[in-house]
Amino acid sequence: MKWRSLPAGTVAIATGVIFFLSAIGAPGAPAAMASVVEHTFVVRQVKMTHLCKETLATVVNGQFPGPAIEVTEGDSVTVHVVNQSPYNLTIHWHGVKQRLNCWADGVPMITQCPILPNQNFTYRFNVAGQEGTLWWHAHVSFLRASVHGALIIRPRRGASSxxxxxxxxxxxxxxxxxxxxxxxxxxxxxxxxxxxxxxxxxxxxxxxxxxxxxxxxxxxxxxxxxxxxxxxxxxxxxxxxxxxxxxxxxxxxxxxxxxxxxxxxxxxxxxxxxxxxxxxxxxxxxxxxxxxxxxxxxxxxxxxxxxxxxxxxxxxxxxxxxxxxxxxxxxxxxxxxxxxxxxxxxxxxxxxxxxxxxxxxxxxPQHLEVPKHVDERLFITLGLGSICRGGQSSCKRSENNESVDVATMNNFSYQQPAVATPLLELHYYNTDNCVLSMLQELPDKPPRVFNYTDPALILPGPKEAKLEPTSKATIARRFRQGAVVEVVFQGTAILSSESNPMHLHGHDMFVLAQGEGNYDATRDVPRYNLVNPAVKNTVFVPRLGWVAVRFIADNPGIWYMHCHFEFHVSMGMVALFIVEDGSTVDTFLPAPPADFPTCGHDHNVMSNEFYPI
Known part of the structure; x- marks a missing residue:
């Protein structure tokens, strides 16, 4: 991967952030008002001492937390990431919608190849139509614990607005x-x-x-x-x-x-x-x-x-x-x-x-109306289960060493596909037969109905034993362009009663309702807030409860849907939401950037040393 030359007319300043007037602007705003905000992120390990112990911490520009990116609505952002750490990594721009720009979403082997050690990569995206507080973080393994920072988007008309x-x-x-x-x-x-x-x-x-x-x-x-x-x-x-x-x-x-x-x-x-x-x-x-x-x-x-x-x-x-x-x-x-x-x-x-x-x-003025018509409905249970070690078909479970605990969505635990090319590229270049052969469809509902929040399921026992076995697969769900999707996330008590903050990349969700215990459509749908629900990119599914959301699948690409507890991500509480292209320019995923890198062969990009499988 090569460094890109900086655009003509840019002026570097000591902080490493570059501003210049651009022809890119927010809809309805004068073009000359928009800027390109440019940063260089050098990711490396530095020695930090806390609690009487010196630790090698992986950080950006020597800072913990990393540098804040401050922009104005409608601006474009360019971030050069220089990876001087020993790990493969990517950066995810959490909450940035990446409209028609899934290539910059920063999910390894889904939207891009990981940035290898001693390599670099440049992210480019805009923040049109968004205001408020977002953030950025590493999207590989537990590295986001130290590789993260604020992303602040101020209104185009200033703080007075x-x-x-x-x-x-x-x-x-x-x-x-x-x-x-x-x-x-x-x-x-x-x-x-x-x-x-x-x-x-x-x-x-x-x-x-x-x-x-x-x-x-x-x-x-x-x-x-x-x-x-x-x-x-x-x-x-x-x-x-x-x-x-x-x-x-x-x-x-x-x-x-x-x-x-x-x-x-x-x-x-x-x-x-x-x-x-x-x-x-x-x-x-x-x-x-x-x-x-x-x-x-x-x-x-x-x-x-x-x-x-x-x-x-x-x-x-x-x-x-x-x-x-x-x-x-x-x-x-x-x-x-x-x-x-x-x-x-x-x-x-x-x-x-x-x-x-x-x-x-x-x-x-930017408030969106809740779509009243729903095209697809999903009921997704969130919990734990187990699979047998070594791919065995049978084993002792209930926290036995013959099995491994996993996190699940509708009794499937996500498995990263063993691919040499990111799935988004395979999808874009019409190799969907190849992609489809690797994917297991996320079902509309769990394989069986049970008392999802029964406290007796938290500890191993006869009830829990029937529900614990699960499957591991690359689970995904396809949506046609513009489909209105309603999802009910139902927490379960299987081996754990924890809550789950569920994050959807590339989209915001209307939070229609939440409740304790088991979701009941007859009782709960009439309580939906269809007038002024909160709009979130991360929805909190309460302990032993549920939350109902609705979103419009109008941003083409392959988007991660996952719990934001990192241990749940590592254990497999992940699914891919694939939004298909539409028939118009503003509903069709553009080609990848001309200098978009291919995965190198000097490191195994799926190796546990750099990327969890």
């Missing part, structure tokens, strides 16, 4: 995890069910916070300075692999105004629930007594008998500026001891259920 009070400042808040083990080894251990890896600390903007220490010295925490009376727009991202988080700031409330780069009706709350993959935009008014207040992020988890991990809380400080505090005199606390919020219990899942249920869409 926000459908909420103009904030004084905008502040990215990235919740993540610190791992002191090799991330590829963690992924392999999950797949093979031979180790049970877990992160070492939670982070806010890469900082572990003062709940963690090394030889008595506390770790640095994130510090947000605020001025009394000012309004701050927090752009909150959950980049963690393993947990949904509760976020609170003592003495303050949030007004949630957007989720997944879609505006929502303003919702005031003292706690934000945010699952891996989700983004939330929330207004914070600095209206408390001047002082210091803890910002706390707590990972929640399903209660026993589900497996339990350590409760790794992290916290930063919201601090009223020293100047303002001094001027305020007796109005501030007599000490600098920070005030702590009262957090939900780590096993409290109902707070998340109500938080997500209270999000509704906001009517504004």
């Amino acid at each position: 926000y459908p909420f009070p103009k904030p004084y400042k905008e502040v990215p808040i990235i919740i993540g995890e610190w791992w002191d083990m090799d991330l590829l080894k963690a992924d392999w251990g999950i797949q093979q069910h031979v180790i049970d890896p877990y992160f070492n600390a939670s982070t806010i903007n890469g900082k572990l916070g003062d709940l963690y220490s090394c030889s008595g010295a506390v770790e640095d925490g994130y510090l947000l300075d605020v001025e009394p009376g000012r309004t701050y727009l927090l752009r909150i991202i959950n980049a963690a692999l393993f947990a949904e988080y509760y976020l609170k700031i003592a003495g303050h409330k949030f007004t949630v105004v957007a989720a997944d780069a879609n505006y929502v009706s303003p919702y005031t709350t003292d706690v934000i629930a945010i699952a891996p993959g989700e983004t939330m935009d929330a207004l914070l008014v600095a209206d408390a007594d001047p002082g210091r207040y803890y910002m706390v992020a707590l990972p929640n988890q399903s209660p026993l008998p589900d497996p339990q991990g350590p409760t790794l809380i992290t916290r930063g400080i919201v601090q009223y500026s020293n100047k303002q505090r001094a001027a305020d005199g007796g109005g501030r606390p007599s000490s600098d001891i920070a005030v702590s919020p009262e957090m939900p219990d780590q096993h409290d899942m109902i707070t998340s259920f109500y938080f997500h249920g209270n999000l509704t869409g906001l009517h504004h």
